[in-house]
Amino acid sequence: MRYFTFYFLSLLFLLSSCSSKIKTLTVRSFDELSENVTSQRVPDDFKSTCREALNYAPDLDYPLEYYQHEVEINVHFLDAEKGKFNFERSEGVKYFKAMMKNAIMRLRVNEKMRLPEGNDTPVLPANYTYVLADMETEVGRSPFAFHKDQELYWFLNKGKNRNNSDRRVLEKYVQDKDQVLNVFIQPTHPDSVASKTYTVDITGIAMGTSVKLAGIYELGLPAWRHATNLNHEIAHVLGLSHSWYRNDGCDDTPPNSNCWSATGRAPCEGPVSNNMMDYNSSQMALTPCQIGKMHRNFHKINSKQRKLLIPLWCDKDETQSIVVDHDRQWLGSKDLMNDVVVKSGKTLEIYCRVSFAEGRKITVEPGATLKLYNAHLHNDCGDNWKGINIQSNDNESGKIEMYGECKIENVQ
Ligand SMILES: [Zn+2]
Structure with missing residues (x-):
């Protein structure tokens, strides 16, 4: 009994000493923090930081912040009503899956740039992949549809009957076009394939959130030969221009x-x-x-590219936290699944938009600093998150400083 009392008392002491030691203030709105707003504006050097492409390039040191995004795709095979100029279902499904697997591998292994000569351009993984999405098809729900259409089945990218930019095939067969990237596989017109003066190309075109690919069935090549064309056309949808021009918006792709x-x-x-x-x-x-x-397009609210992604940032991950244990600057927008903890003595600077998954929070430990520069903290999933917890102990407190126009939304 004596032991029990002692144990009980010391447990009580431990609990009360803990609770008096660390106090937590939860910030749900910035109105209550008006005294933390500094009169200083956001420094000019950081005015355009949220728009800089390089601020969105994956940093492999921070896998919880730069996780792989998943682009949803579906696939339409077009063929004539009479004759066979494209794959049957079973062979087409198998062929496309092999092509997609190879394309994904190429995004992952990414190669060092050959130009300019002697460059030291870093080699990063593309950090996105493709995931097949079901749609209504002639055999029920499937990512693969096979259409017979005498008028619209064929593709030509040159000559007087060129139809590569004709939208009718897309308008007729596209499904879930705002959420899923639709891939159309069309044969080169059989009359051109038969012509001795026509060269059949591996070719394609990107239009809106769809791509058309040609030269697949009729060339009879192994599937992997079409993987880079698939990646090229999809990259147009994701926002890239041809890189041999000077004005592709990137300094690390020399004109050639x-x-x-x-x-x-x-x-x-x-x-x-x-x-x-x-x-x-x-x-x-x-x-x-x-x-x-x-x-950058994936992280831009309402962009057509963001809508093509599976919103992984809406799945909370309670198993681990993003621990800021050295001074950091977040110069691009982020979509996070984890809690964020700013460790004592360290500073986290947030410059752009950050979405937090349901129930997640930022903890600012005693002696840690959170600096917000035009920051927009929210949940982009229609859920609530738990806001900012500022901790203090007898000696020091966590600090928030705000510069420019900061917003906090969707806090429980
Ligand atoms: Zn192109």
Whole structure:
């Protein structure tokens, strides 16, 4: 009994000493923090930080912040009503899956840039992948639809009957076009395939959130040969331009002669580009700026690219936290699944929009500082998060400083 009393008393002491030691103030709105708003404005150097592509390039040191995004795709095979110019269902499904698997592998292994010569451009993973999405098809729900359409089945990207930019096939068959990237696989017109003067190309075009691909069935090549064309056209949808031009918005993709391969003669004496957004035999390299551009679109509220993603940021992850244990600057928008903890003595600066999954929170430990510069903290899933917990002990308190126009929304 004596032991029990002692144990009970010391437990009580422990509990009360803990609760008096750390106090927590939860911030749900910034109105109550008006004294934390500094008169200083956001420094000019950081005015455009949320729009800089490089601020969205994946940083492998922080996998919880830069996780792989998943683009939903479905696939339509077009064929004539009479004759066979494209795959049957079973062979088409198998062929496309092989092509997609190879394309995903190429996004993951990304290759070093060959241009400019002697460059030290970092090699980062593209950090996005493709996931098949079901739609209504002739056999029920499936990611693969097979359409017979005498008028719209074929594709030509040159000559007088060129129809590559004709939207009718998309308008007729597209499904879930705001949520799913629709891939159309069309054969080159059989009359052109039969013509001795026509060269059948591996080709395609991106239009809105759809892509058309051609040269697949009729060339009879192994599936992996079409993987880079799939990646190229999808990258157009995700926001990339051709990179041989000067104005593609990236300093790390030098203008070039867009040579297919090195011939030893000008202008293709070599080395030639291996960038995915040039036309070359490799198409294996994406630069940090190109990857950043696509991820900037993924993080832009209401962008067409964001709507094509599975919203992984709406799945809360309670098993681990993002621990800020050295000074950090978050210079681009983020969509987080985890709690964030700013450790004592450290500073986290947030410059853009950050979405927190349901029930997540930021903890600012005693002696830690959270600086907000035009920051917008919210939940982009129609749920609530738990706001900012500012902790204090007998000696010191966590601090918040706000610069410019900051917003906090959707807090429980
Ligand atoms: Zn292109």
